[in-house]
Amino acid sequence: MLQLDQIPLKQIHGVSALKEGELHAFGIFNVQDMLEYYPFRYEDYRLRSLSEVKDGDKITVQAKIMGIPVLQRYGRKSRLTCKLMAEDWMFTATWFNRHFLKDQLTSGREIVVTGKWDLKRMQMTVSDSEFPDKGVARSGTLQPVYSIGGKITQSWMRKTMNQTLQQFGEMIPEILPELLVRKYSMMPRKKAITGIHQPEDNREGQEARRRMVYEELFLFQLKMQAFRALNRGRADGVVHTVDNATVREFVRSLPFELTDAQKKVELEILHDLRSPYCMNRLLQGDVGSGKTVVAAIGLFATVRSGFQGALMVPTEILAEQHMRSLQKLFEPFGISVGLLTGSTTGKKRKELLASLQMGLLDIVVGTHALIQEDVYFRQLGLVVTDEQHRFGVNQRSILRRKGYNPDVLTMTATPIPRTLAITAFGDMDVSTISERPKGRIPISTYWVKHDLMDRVLGFISREVDQGRQAYLICPLIEESEKLDVQNAIDLHIQMQQAFPNYHVGLLHGRMTPAEKEEVMRSFYANEVQLLISTTVVEVGVDVPNATLMIIMDADRFGLSQLHQLRGRVGRGSHASYCILVADPKSEVGQERMKVMTDTDDGFEVARRDLDLRGPGDFFGTKQSGLPEFRLADMVADFEVLEKAREDATDLIKDSSFWTSPQYEVLRGYLQKEQIFQGDLID
Incomplete structure (x- = not known):
């Protein structure tokens, strides 16, 4: 019997070749993908009584047409009004650009209208209407709303999803073992998938979501724990044989003393390097906590053991910077360091x-240039990736495959609460550097309103006149009609006029990589004193001479992002400042400003961010290497995630899991996910 993921979309009645192509753009390639393309919210068409609704509510009511409709035209636009009666309430219904309804609005006819209720004027602006005597009824239901675009409309998507459920609903298999379904009193999978697309009421929708969220997180954790169990038992990693005295000699040569946190992480990494099992470790630490130095110790141990090391970073200028700092550290020990980026060409590239x-x-x-086909290592022993979420899954795994089971160290400056990191990265060991290097000057953070901008400009003047540099960050590239916030292009012009004697640079996401590199190079060389930028500098180059970070409309940014931006300064020996310019209207915006001025500890900021923003978008879409799910939210569903991890771990440890027929579906899932190939999971 065919599996749902083997049935092409064209088998669904009503899906043409053209529509099939449109669905591909949403990642829908077969019937299973279609059924698992869940709505992100619901339109509530359940009938309400006008006596229980508040001003501004979006409601659906059944009414009787009581008057003659009035149509007014304004060029191509039109406004249609008509008196309706619901229960004992007489009100005016208004339709915009629906002139064709005029002839259907006959006195005495029943109508169901959905729209925004204006209590003061006793009127409704209608967004949807239908006539019960036509037999087509949305009213009384919760209608799913899907993320769509192109030529796919909501009504087509709803109709096609219903058709898919009718044709293939009976084929939806149960994946979870019966003992887990019983343990959490979950609805069967077939009912849950149907209930997400066509919930009879809120409760059914919630129960359906609860079941499918658990399933998503359980399958993810099963994959992680199976990988961990299978690979921890395989002693086929690189064994590094460096002795403690050699490593101590290198650590003593460093121009500063390691913090206790760095020493602890160093020991964890050295233990992994010496073991016959593949290291797969996530190193997280706040901006400026000294992750790179710890990675350097790992690279030193790798080379002293007779192997090669690779460090992959997101930008050319950052690669150059890391290369120079590693050269300085390794030169006394005769260790050679090379640089490979897109700009390494011709004879130089061939020789390297x-x-x-x-x-x-x-x-x-290097940058992603390291993963090109013609790059070969003699004996790659350690792969380090910095800011791992900037690289795709495939990019990271290609680099790993350039060696025979090399050890892997992944670094990130996005602080994640430790328990969440351990649970989320189930196949990785997590190390955390939670303290700052000694002697690092804290960054002073201030929050000012827009009307104090003149004083901010005076502060810029003072710093730049002393030979320092400043960043000025905006939320937008160009002016937006929808948002009244500062934009980078206008601000660049204003700052050029305000500071005619300074070189003012501009950096934003629409520039080509080469243009961005050139601007950052000029800023690094102090050819540009004031850099106007969007958040593209969030993860970038170290500019020790930059002492001032000004963030315009700071309440538009999330806390983690504000903290990342603040971390761009304070990297040299001079006192550094972060100024947040904002007039937040909301309590959350005001609280964010308060958190930023209260603490500069990234893990504390992350914890407060979690409390403030609510779990939904804590990480942001681009901010972390956490996996993406169709329904589950790593933070909002953290308790479910922990239960799923416990259940998956118990199951993998149970010998019957590998033989019993009741787990055949799950074993098949792991087989399909290539867990038995031994490739590292991202």
Whole structure:
């Protein structure tokens, strides 16, 4: 019997070749994908009584047409009004650009209208209407709303989803073992998927979602725990044989003393390197906590063991910076460091690739240029990726495959509460650097209103006149009709006029990578004193001379993002400042400003962000390497995630899981996910 993921979309009645192509754009390629394309909210068409609704509510009421409709035209636009009676309430219904309804609004006829209720004027602005005598009824239901675009409309999507459920609903298999379904009193899978698309009421929708959220998180954790169990038992990783005295000699040569947190993480990494099992470790630490130095110790141990190391970073300028700092650290020990980016071309590139392949080059630092086909290592022993969420899953795994089971260290400056990190990255060990290097000057943070902008400009003047540099961050690139917020292009012009003697640069996401690199290079070299930018500088180059970070309309940013931006300054020996310019209207906006001025500890900021923003968008779409789910939310559903991890761990440890027929479907899922291939999971 065919599986749902083997049935093409064209088998669904009403899906043409053209529509099939449109669905592909949403990642829908087969019947299973279609059924698992869930709505993100519901339109409530259940009938309400006017006596119980508040001003401004969106409601659906059944009424009787009581008067003659009046049509007014304004060029191509029109306004249609008509008196309706619901219960004992007489009100005016208004339709915009629905002139064709005029002839259907006959006195005495029943109508169901949905729209925004204006209690003071006793009127409704109608968004939807239908006539019960036509037999087509949305009223009385919760209608799903899907994320769509192109030529796919909501009504087509709803109709096609209903058709898919009619044709293939009976084929929806149960995946979870009966003992787990019973343990949490969950509805069967077939009923849950139907209930998400066509809930009879809120309760059924919630129960359906509860079941499918658990399933998503359970399958994710099962994959993680199976990988962990299978690979922890396989001693086929790289074994590094460096002795403690050699590592101590290198650590003593560093121009500063390691913090206790760095020493603890260093020991964890060295333990992993010496073991025959593949290291797969996430190193998280606040901006400026010294993650790179810890990675350098790992790279040093790798080279002293006779292997090569690779460090992959998101931008060319950051790669150059890491290469220079590693060269300085490794030079006394005769360890060679090379640089491979998109700008490494011609003879230089050929020589570097040859040195790498012959083992003459110990460490290579680079961008995604490292994963090109013609890059070969003689003996790759350690792969380090910095700001891992900037790379795709495939990019990271290609680099790993350039060696035979090399150890992997992944670094991120996005602080994640530790329990969440451990649970989310089930196949990784998590190390955290939670303290700052000694002697690092804290960044002073101030919140000012827009009417104090003149004083902010005076502050910029003072810093730049002393030879320092400043960032000025905006939420938008260009002016927006919808948002009354500062934009980078206008601000660039204003700052050029305000500071005619300074070089003012502009950086934003629509520039090409080469243009961005050039601007950052100029800023790094102090050829640009004031850099106007959007959040593209959030993860970027270290500019020790930059001492001032000004964030316009700061209440438009999330706390984690504000903290990342603040971390761009305070990297040199001078006192540094972060100024938040904002007039927040909401309590959440005001609270964010307060958190930023109260603390500069990234983990505390992350914890408060979690409390404030609510779990839904804590991480933001781009801010972390956490997996994406169709329904589940790592933070909102954290308790479910923990239960799913416990259940998956127990099941994987149970010997019957690998043999019993009741777990055949789950074993098939792991087989399909290639868990038994031994490739690292992202």
